[in-house]
Amino acid sequence: ALAVDQKDCWSVHTVAHVHEMKADIEEGLSFMKQTENNWKGGDMLACHIYWHWALYFIEKGEYEAALTLYDKYLAPICIASGSMLDIVDNSSLLHRLQMEGVKIGKRWDDVVQVTKKHTKDHILIFNDLHFLMSSLGAKDHEMTAQLLQPLKELSEFPGESYQHSLIGELxxxxxxxxxxxxxxxxxxxxxxMYPIRYKIVNIGGSNAQVTASAH
Incomplete structure (x- = not known):
């Protein structure tokens, strides 16, 4: 597909996943650098592809490079768009860096301003977990409580929602x-997490994405 259209963001995204799953970190980094001009204008996927690029840096232990991508691209795109995919990417990347011991500083404060308006959504567990990452990262205890309490209630009375039916178990x-x-x-x-480690995939997201919750 890329041979036909080098600006096909979905094809670029697919190749990014292949390098990630094969642990071809150097090839992934090279691919991103060589093709950036082809996909950086992709409205929906640009932020997500930068997220994949940053993952390679994290796996290589080059945390400052990952933060540079975050500050230069992911954060501004997310703040401007407020889209759910961009929110998930921002929350996930900061959470991964934090797990690696990287000092995030005040970056969570900007993310939580975008996620706070979704506190009452409870549409996807996958999304709720990323909102929670942001509230915990920003030390917003009120938002954390607002996220957690409804989960208890929904787990007891899930109704017909498949996602809500997974809240109790996952x-x-x-x-x-x-x-x-x-x-x-x-x-x-x-x-x-140990008892549910093989069931986490049921909340949705790609293999690359759910590892933020499973690590």
């Missing part, structure tokens, strides 16, 4: 695991 333990991780209770994180 949504609540994953949410609590994020809270425990933020508090430094790593043994509790393992206790919560």
């Amino acid at each position: 949504g609540r333990p994953l949410s609590q695991a994020l809270v425990e991780f933020d508090s430094g209770n790593y043994d509790k994180v393992v206790e919560l």
